[in-house]
Amino acid sequence: MSIEIRAISKRFGSFVALHDVTLDIPSGELVALLGPSGCGKTTLLRIIAGMESPDSGHILFAGEEATHVHARERKVGFVFQHYALFRHMSVFENVAFGLRVKPRKLRPAEAEIRRRVSELLKLVQLDWLAERYPSQLSGGQRQRIALARALAVEPRVLLLDEPFGALDTRVRKELRRWLRRLHDEMHISSVFVTHDQEEALEVADRVVVMNQGRVEQIGSPDDVYSHPASPFVYQFLGNVNVFHSRVHGAWADIGREQAQDLPADEATAFVRPHDIEIEHRPAPGGLAATVQQVHTVGPLVRVELAYASELIEVELTRERARSLALREGQQVWFRPRELRVFAVPQSGLEEGGSGI
Amino acid sequence: MIGGPPPRRANAEPRWLRHLLIGTGLGFLALFLAIPLIAVFSEALAAGWGRYLEALVDPDAQSAIRLTLIIAISVLPMNILFGIAAAWAIARFDFPGKNLLVTLIDLPFAVSPVVVGLVFLLIFGAQGIFGPWLAANDIKVVFALPGMIIVTMFITAPFVARELIPLMQAQGREEEEAALSLGASGWQMFRRVTLPNIRWGLLYGVILANARAMGEFGAVSVVSGHIRGQTNTLPLHVEILYNEYNAIGAFASASVLALLAVVTLIAKTAVEWRIRRETRVLSESPAQERPVASASRDMGASAGSLRSNPSGEWP
Numbered sequence: 065m066s067i068e069i070r071a072i073s074k075r076f077g078s079f080v081a082l083h084d085v086t087l088d089i090p091s092g093e094l095v096a097l098l099g100p101s102g103c104g105k106t107t108l109l110r111i112i113a114g115m116e117s118p119d120s121g122h123i124l125f126a127g128e129e130a131t132h133v134h135a136r137e138r139k140v141g142f143v144f145q146h147y148a149l150f151r152h153m154s155v156f157e158n159v160a161f162g163l164r165v166k167p168r169k170l171r172p173a174e175a176e177i178r179r180r181v182s183e184l185l186k187l188v189q190l191d192w193l194a195e196r197y198p199s200q201l202s203g204g205q206r207q208r209i210a211l212a213r214a215l216a217v218e219p220r221v222l223l224l225d226e227p228f229g230a231l232d233t234r235v236r237k238e239l240r241r242w243l244r245r246l247h248d249e250m251h252i253s254s255v256f257v258t259h260d261q262e263e264a265l266e267v268a269d270r271v272v273v274m275n276q277g278r279v280e281q282i283g284s285p286d287d288v289y290s291h292p293a294s295p296f297v298y299q300f301l302g303n304v305n306v307f308h309s310r311v312h313g314a315w316a317d318i319g320r321e322q323a324q325d326l327p328a329d330e331a332t333a334f335v336r337p338h339d340i341e342i343e344h345r346p347a348p349g350g351l352a353a354t355v356q357q358v359h360t361v362g363p364l365v366r367v368e369l370a371y372a373s374e375l376i377e378v379e380l381t382r383e384r385a386r387s388l389a390l391r392e393g394q395q396v397w398f399r400p401r402e403l404r405v406f407a408v409p410q411s412g413l414e415e416g417g418s419g420i
Numbered sequence: 421m422i423g424g425p426p427p428r429r430a431n432a433e434p435r436w437l438r439h440l441l442i443g444t445g446l447g448f449l450a451l452f453l454a455i456p457l458i459a460v461f462s463e464a465l466a467a468g469w470g471r472y473l474e475a476l477v478d479p480d481a482q483s484a485i486r487l488t489l490i491i492a493i494s495v496l497p498m499n500i501l502f503g504i505a506a507a508w509a510i511a512r513f514d515f516p517g518k519n520l521l522v523t524l525i526d527l528p529f530a531v532s533p534v535v536v537g538l539v540f541l542l543i544f545g546a547q548g549i550f551g552p553w554l555a556a557n558d559i560k561v562v563f564a565l566p567g568m569i570i571v572t573m574f575i576t577a578p579f580v581a582r583e584l585i586p587l588m589q590a591q592g593r594e595e596e597e598a599a600l601s602l603g604a605s606g607w608q609m610f611r612r613v614t615l616p617n618i619r620w621g622l623l624y625g626v627i628l629a630n631a632r633a634m635g636e637f638g639a640v641s642v643v644s645g646h647i648r649g650q651t652n653t654l655p656l657h658v659e660i661l662y663n664e665y666n667a668i669g670a671f672a673s674a675s676v677l678a679l680l681a682v683v684t685l686i687a688k689t690a691v692e693w694r695i696r697r698e699t700r701v702l703s704e705s706p707a708q709e710r711p712v713a714s715a716s717r718d719m720g721a722s723a724g725s726l727r728s729n730p731s732g733e734w735p
Binding site for chain 1: 594
């Protein structure tokens, strides 16, 4: 089922959680709402679920007005960051809950409930835990039970609020691949909230990047990573070096085609650390800098260059680093393979060095 | 092995201090709790079991026991209702006057019970605000059962609410929201999720409120009018008998109250033990994690089978 979000705004006291958010979630897609904490992504998810009501704007489910439909009538499956399993019920009863609370006329018979629950428990591969209580399960198991419980009522939409946020790295990676495969099997429209860009890029069909209550960019994972629409998206998705044109005249020249409409002062260039080339000789468009530090981080070699008063972060492959044989204190020339120029005043963004 | 005193942990208090503290604690307990409790029973039984039972089957004593039970049974449901409502409002919603409500819930603890009795006398008494109206309609509140229930209600109001507020705040709203999103109605959510989660805290509050309702003296004394066989509760009955130098009768009735206290303590401890066990279970070691990836090859099959059954279709 498709979800349309039309000009939703929400305030909590003087804090603006959502500002005029418009968004389409096509049927059957797995969409990630990505952003830093406090950007409004969880509020948006809760508004879709009906647990929060917007101050203005509309929600449409499959083209039908759903803004004032009560949470219990929305047929939405919600998975909480901290699982929210019913602690006094066994795993089996947790999953059966949605079936047991149905109005008498619609409630399946006991045998049917048993069959459906054990099917769902098999689906999440935890049928061997049916008689346990939530407190006896690990975090990953709890989250899979929470998912089975949400699926039991055959929701039209599945909403997941930081579903892997409370798990350790190994379990998180396994679980998100598993979620992706589950989604491919079921084709149920799903929206999940995350602050982890890697998670969003790996799992989602479509990523919605949010900041300060607004949507910054919507696109495929490749799209938002390769073609960030704003300085914020550039900085939030991976490391980036930021250059001001006034200081770095030569680089602004490189980006001139992009920046030709802008006054020279306001142009700011963004370059990813892995998009910078280091040479031993001066090259056209290259800037001179001194090698400050060289670290090997897993498969990459991270080089810090001192350029004027700023630190530039460069990532090289091991082979490239070996052939360059960089030493600390050495003079080198660096130039970007790819960069992006924005005209936005850079207040609030980290300058020089790297963003998040 | 080297001789000498056994090694002492670096952060432990000196032995004499420990003994002093333990001794003081236990001594206090014996002097002010154990000895009076023994004294009550030994005084009550001073003239033998026969006289003891005689004092208890006395019609006035029977009436006092009955009245005490009636008051407790009438007060507790209202207490539970008010306690849950207040705790729910405070833990779940933000509304103007919330802080005032939190403060006011403790008022009955802060006010002397005699004052409470006098206040209700002023409201419902013959010269009180509602007095003339009540008299005109021939409704007796003060010096009758309704007045005694009202003051006891007031005195015991905080117990349940105070137990539930921190509990419900700690548990949060998520389980309730999960229940709603799964299609539960408000009542189903309350009965199947909220109530089971607060049941032990609720029981604990009810036990304390019950003990207080049965033992309350000051406030009830003011509004009761001390009509023997009609408006005397057990504590009032004890006082009257004692003032009449009927030591055995007084202590026999007092022993019923003391017994109630002991039962309350045992019940309270049992519930506390239960609450502790439930919270400990929460932190118990989880079941062995099975790697998801290893089993995920079967997933396609089970998801497929789920889809293929007619009632399990996913929109």
